[in-house]
Amino acid sequence: MSFASLGLIEPLLRNVQDLNYQTPTPVQAKAIPAVLSGKDVMAAAQTGTGKTAGFALPLLQRLVQHGPAVSSNRARVLVLVPTRELAEQVLQSFVEYGKGLDLRFLAAYGGVSINPQMMTLRKGVDVLVATPGRLLDLNRQNAVQFDQVQTLVLDEADRMLDLGFARELDAVFAALPAQRQTLLFSATFTDDIREMAAGILRAPIDISVSQPNATASRIKQWVVTVDKKNKPDLFMHLVAENHWEHALVFVKTRIGVDYLAAMLDEAGYAVDTIHGDKPQPARLRALERFKTGAVNMLVATDVAARGLDIDDLPLVINVDLPIVAQDYVHRIGRTGRAGASGVAVSLVCADEAPQLAAIEALIRQTLRREEEPGFEAEHRVPQTSATGELIKKPKKPKKPKVPHAALGAAQAPGKKPRPQGGESKRKPAAPGKGASLSSGSPFGAQKPRSKPAGKPAAGPRNPAGKPAGGRGKRQP
Ligand code: AMP
Secondary structure, eight states: OOSGGGTOOHHHHHHHHHTTOOSOOHHHHHHHHHHHTTOOEEEEOOTTSSHHHHHHHHHHHHHHHSSOOOOTTBEEEEEEOSSHHHHHHHHHHHHHHTTTSSOOEEEEOTTSOSHHHHHHHHTOEEEEEEOHHHHHHHHHTTSOBOTTOOEEEESSHHHHHHTTOHHHHHHHHHHSOSSSEEEEEESOOOHHHHHHHHHHOSSOEEEEOSOTTOOOTTEEEEEEEOOGGGHHHHHHHHHHHTTOOSEEEEOSSHHHHHHHHHHHHHTTOOEEEEOTTSOHHHHHHHHHHHHHTSOSEEEEOGGGTTTOOOTTBOEEEESSOOSSHHHHHHHHTTBSGGGOOEEEEEEEOGGGHHHHHHHHHHHTSOOEEEOOTTOOOSSOOOEEOTTSOEEOOOOOOOOOOOOGGGGGGOOOTTOOOOOSOOTTTSOOOOTTOSOOOOSOOTTOOOOOSSSOTTSOOOOOBOTTSOBOSOGGGSOO
16 A cells, blocks of 8 residues: 555655655554545554654645645634643644645643744644643633634643543534544544544544554563662662663652663763653753664653654663553653564562553563572562463462561561572673762662661672662662
């Protein structure tokens, strides 16, 4: 099948050819004719399927072929997205796919000055890509009115609901012309999404290109079980051991992001970070540096999970599992895009077993587990099933409590003694890599069960022989 056979006009075909897109992806093959027909569309398509071109190409064509020129402070196509990064990415797609067409585009999102956005809107824009909050701000200030909107696109609708935009979305829906085309794209279809779809779509064409909620099968995924406090060192060890030179790394907190980035930096990797506290220009710069290869490790919180458009990313490392299971799908959607194969590794500690169970239920598979010699979890991660359950072992009868003072010498009930220091089993890290930092680790220390109070737990040791169980135990 060719793009031409889908009914696209010459300038769009040329642009697609310039981008070296040979054949439409499955979602494009279905969405492009449906959107061109003017009908509403509901599409279950996760990121990486080519969905952006699936709506952008036919909408550009409709903008050229239908409707009056845009008036000042108006938009003809409105694309709602959950994050600033995705807004920029979608804008970029419209610019690339619409090269040579006489159309105006704008991305509007919070966290940056509203004035330049208001200035651009004065002339009117054909396509406005916006996050819901900033769009309503602009509307309240009369910088944009909705009476010329002919198409509304909800991109990554599930993520917008996850991020708590339901109220803002309702306010936008209420303000839009009733007579319009509406396209809804979502990686997952929860009851909330279905309810929203039922409220805003009219006889939609239903497109599903992958099992809803399934992660791309070409992505190799597994988990490595580990104690929370040992995550930073296991991470550095895996990176060095496997010669992982180019990866997107997800961490739960901003402090955790900075901590791992400092470790990578100290070990000689070119690294940058993205998190919510960083100003937008710095986030975009970090993304650009990662895309161009100026840095090869990008450490991010979930704020970055959706908007990143990175081709051929071979590896995603989840140092922490996401709280919301759907974010796992979006995180690993960064790899294995447009047919490429990818790897997604997650470091999982005992506390995260419920999150792991929820993820496995969502993707309908039990993830393969591994243990890294020298980093075996002392706090066992309970077994999980693909139905989302934790398989708890029957409880053993309680032993009488050991008095506090004697705790140091006691072995945790029911546990085998663990080899002290794992370096004998571990291969050495690559030279200059796997270095350690010295201040307190945001990954913390789990409550020691069998260690003397006040003394560091005997965790794995790095090749230099320093305790490697967390920053707090290292020398400044
Ligand atoms: P998306 O799912 O829209 O974020 O697109 C994922 C990636 O696939 C982007 O980097 C696009 O540039 C790329 N892409 C989209 N459509 C095609 C196509 N038909 N052939 C090759 N690459 C594509």
